[in-house]
Amino acid sequence: MRASSVRENGRRQQLAGGEAAGFGRGLPPLLSGPWLLCGHDGRLIVFAQVDQAVLRWTESRAGSHEWLGPDVLPAKGLSHLTVAQGHNRYAHLLGRRVRTTKEGSLTVDLTYAIQYQAGRPLSEWRSIGNPHAKRERTALMGAPAAAVGSDGALHVFVPTAEGRISMRREDKQGRWESWHDLQVTAALDTPVVAATSTGRLELLAPGRNGALAWYQEEPGAAPQRGHDAGVVPLPGSMTGVETSAGRVTFYLTDVRNGEMAAVRAGEWPVPLGGSPGDGRHAALTTTVDGYPCTVLAHRSSDGRVVLGVCVSEEERNGVWWTDTGTACLGDPVLALDGYGRVVVLALGSDGSLTLARQEDGRGLTLGSWTRI
Helix, strand or coil: CCCCCCCCCCCCCCCCCCCCCCCCCCCCCCEEEEEEEECCCCCEEEEECCCCCCCCCCECCCCCCCEEEEEEEEEECCEEEEEEECCCCCCCEEEEEEEECCCEEEEEEEEEEEEECCCCCCCEEEEEECCCCCCCHCCCCCCEEEEECCCCCCCEEECCCCCCCEEEECCCCCCCCCCCEEECCCCCCCCCECCCCCCCCCCCCEECCCEEECCCCCCCCCECCCCCEEECCCCCCCCCEEEEEEEEEEEEEECCCCCCEEEECCCEEEECCCCECCCEEEEEEEEEEEEEEEEEEEEEECCEEEEEEECCCCCCCEEEEEEEEEEECCEEEECCCCCCEEEEEECCCCCEEEEEEEEEEEEEEEECEEEE
16 A cells, blocks of 8 residues: 555635525534435435534535535534534434523433435434433533444433443333443533444543543443553543454644544554644544555644645554645545545635535545535
């Protein structure tokens, strides 16, 4: 496999759906996101959270450069949002909702909605409550994380006021089980969770002296504490991806040196160097030149989209990094489109969503960046 290359063929601008909706060249300030998913019919879907709403764009057809939207999906009171997708391609939107009672106090809960098919309406938002028994503690609950098991069940994780991690999940009939305490008191932020093709979940959360780990011994089992990794993650920097059957690799920024590292259960952290910014890394697996590879992306300390490619689980042999030269305001995200091509999405320096797609040929070569 040759080193990845990223080529910009000049910028082709398209009319963004946001212009037609009155958003102008840029978007309203994003509260979280964007997220990039591939729907059941191969069309890409973009979600982004703004004040009191979620914006959604959908490809007009798989692999096209034309987009429908943005559709404005009301989401009142959400302070944070995350989006998870399972093998059935349903999009699960999970939010932290803040409301004011008649007495003037705050009440906080988690609420979720589902999109079953690309471009179709969301289900209604439903509350799944809060793990805190005392109302005055609910406002201290952190932002949620979510993953979908191989059986389609949604798993929700949230940091509590006491530094614990609580989990709630659906059972086989789709009913919500009770909150479950993951038995830790030193979590500093929201964990990152990854689901494997073998039906298990793995979690990693930032702690003061390392990365706190959990794993499922078998599908459906309660998560067990694993061996914590000897690297201190920058909160908000972590992502996890299945890099071989049943095996997850987490990528994060080490606060001790500001560089990137790869973490796998049972191994020492692998330093990857680089100069990432303070945001989240993105990762996916695909085949490049016949090799199983991991593709990485992050916003550099200089504010540009940086891509990396390595043979999966062989980071020690080198990661080929490329600075795309494309400035971004937030964290880039990755997905495979309906034809299996790598797609990179970021919030451009002008406040608009911009993406580049893998071109045919050897290596990983991106086409021009276009606005949606």
